[in-house]
Amino acid sequence: MAVTFPLPGEAASARPEPVVRLRGFSRAFGATKVLDSLDLDIAPGEFVALIGRSGSGKTTLLRTLAGLDSHDGGQEVAIPAARAVVFQDSRLLPWKRVWKNVGLGLTGGEVRARAEAALREVGLGHRLDAWPLTLSGGEAQRAALARALVREPKLLLLDEPFAALDALTRLRMHELVLSLWQTHRPAVLIVTHDVDEAIALADRVLVLDRGRIVAEERIEAARGQRTAAVRRLRAVLLGHLGVEAAEGSYADLVAHPRAGWLAAAE
Ligand SMILES: Nc1ncnc2c1ncn2[C@@H]1O[C@H](COP(=O)(O)OP(=O)(O)O)[C@@H](O)[C@H]1O
Numbered sequence: 001m002a003v004t005f006p007l008p009g010e011a012a013s014a015r016p017e018p019v020v021r022l023r024g025f026s027r028a029f030g031a032t033k034v035l036d037s038l039d040l041d042i043a044p045g046e047f048v049a050l051i052g053r054s055g056s057g058k059t060t061l062l063r064t065l066a067g068l069d070s071h072d073g074g075q076e077v078a079i080p081a082a083r084a085v086v087f088q089d090s091r092l093l094p095w096k097r098v099w100k101n102v103g104l105g106l107t108g109g110e111v112r113a114r115a116e117a118a119l120r121e122v123g124l125g126h127r128l129d130a131w132p133l134t135l136s137g138g139e140a141q142r143a144a145l146a147r148a149l150v151r152e153p154k155l156l157l158l159d160e161p162f163a164a165l166d167a168l169t170r171l172r173m174h175e176l177v178l179s180l181w182q183t184h185r186p187a188v189l190i191v192t193h194d195v196d197e198a199i200a201l202a203d204r205v206l207v208l209d210r211g212r213i214v215a216e217e218r219i220e221a222a223r224g225q226r227t228a229a230v231r232r233l234r235a236v237l238l239g240h241l242g243v244e245a246a247e248g249s250y251a252d253l254v255a256h257p258r259a260g261w262l263a264a265a266e
C-alpha cells in the first residue's frame with residue numbers, strides 16, 4: 001500500500017475558516033460601480049489595512065463587512081455575527097455618560113462592570129461617569145474602541161479611526177490598538193489613507209483603486225522594527241496611490257514611538 005505524504009498545497013486545508021469571505025462582490029450606486037467583482041478573505045486574528053484614494057470605495061467595502069449595507073442576494077458575503085465598527089468620529093451619544101455609551105445595547109447582566117472593564121483597558125477608568133463632550137478627541141476614540149471591544153468582536157472594523165487626531169495621539173492609539181489586538185485577537189480591517197499607519201499596524205496591506213484590489217503586500221517584519229524593512233514597501237504602496245515616496249521621518253517615529261515622543265517633546 002502506498003504511503004502518501006501531504007503535498008505542500010494540502011496544508012492549506014488545515015487552515016482555519018476565514019472570518020471574512022467575499023467572492024465577486026460588486027456594489028454600484030446608480031450607474032456608478034464602486035466595488036467591482038472583489039474577492040477578499042480575512043483569516044481569524046489577521047490584521048489587514050486597506051488603503052486607497054478618497055472615493056476609491058473603502059468605506060463602501062467596510063460598510064458591507066459591517067453588515068450596514070444591503071447587497072444583492074446572489075453575492076457571496078460571509079461575515080461573522082460578532083463584529084464591531086469604529087469610525088473617524090466616535091459617535092458617542094452626548095446625553096449618556098461614557099460608561100452608558102459603552103454599555104449601550106449590551107445584553108446579559110453586569111453591563112456596568114463590563115463597560116467599566118473595557119474602559120479601564122483603553123485607559124479611561126477615570127472617565128467612566130464623564131459626559132462625552134468633555135472628552136478630548138483621543139479619549140473619545142478610546143471610548144469608541146471600548147464600545148467595540150466590550151462586544152468581543154471576531155471582526156473589528158476601523159474606518160480612518162485616527163485621522164482626526166494629532167500625530168502624537170495617533171501614535172499612542174497605534175500602541176493601544178496593537179495591545180488590544182494582541183490581547184483579544186480579533187481579525188482587524190483598518191481603513192486608512194496613511195501608508196505609514198498601514199505599515200506600522202498591519203500584517204497585510206491592500207490597495208483599493210476604482211473598485212478593485214490592485215495590490216496586496218504582506219509585512220513579515222516585526223512591528224516596531226519595520227523602519228528599514230519597509231522602506232521599499234512604502235515606496236511601492238505610495239506608487240500604487242500615485243504618490244512619489246519621500247524619505248519621511250514619520251515611519252521612524254512609528255517604529256520608535258517613545259524616542260519619537262521624547263524628540264517631539266523637546
Ligand atoms: N450612499 C451612497 N449613494 C451614492 N453614492 C455613494 C454612496 N456612498 C458612497 N458613494 C460613492 O461611492 C464612491 C466611494 O465612496 P466611499 O466608499 O465612501 O469612498 P472612500 O471611503 O474610499 O473615500 C464615491 O464616489 C461616493 O461618492
Ligand SMILES: [Mg+2]
Nearest residue numbers: 058059060159
Ligand atoms: Mg471613507
